[in-house]
Amino acid sequence: MHADPAVLPPRYLRTKEAAAFLSLSARTLEKHRTYGTGPAYHKLGGRVVYSVDDLKAWADRGAVTSTTDPRGQLVPPKRQMPPASPRAVRTAR
Known part of the structure; x- marks a missing residue:
């Protein structure tokens, strides 16, 4: 007898569903993926x-x-953006 596929939990989730599963926003999960700090x-x-x-x-x-607890550092935080170059910052005269 085979298991009914309708009652099996999903094996793979798209970004939106995976983010909801982790209680994160989809954008946060996308950033983790881009920076290499997220789940496989x-x-x-x-x-x-x-x-x-x-x-x-x-x-x-x-x-x-x-x-x-030092184990809290195993999942790195999102990567910070580098500071703006001095040329990009204009001073008011």
Whole structure:
């Protein structure tokens, strides 16, 4: 007897669904993907998808028990943009 595919949980989630699963915005998840700080993802026919197991593993790497727990650094924060060059900043006269 085979399992009914309608009752099986999804194995892969698109960015919007994966972000909701992690309680993040889709844009935050996209930034993590761009910076290489997010969960592993797959490209299937040009579409970005996330395995539920990879999402859980990424979230578990960030689990801590207190604010001083060094394990909290395993999931890096989003990368900061470099400061603007002095030429880009104009001073008012």
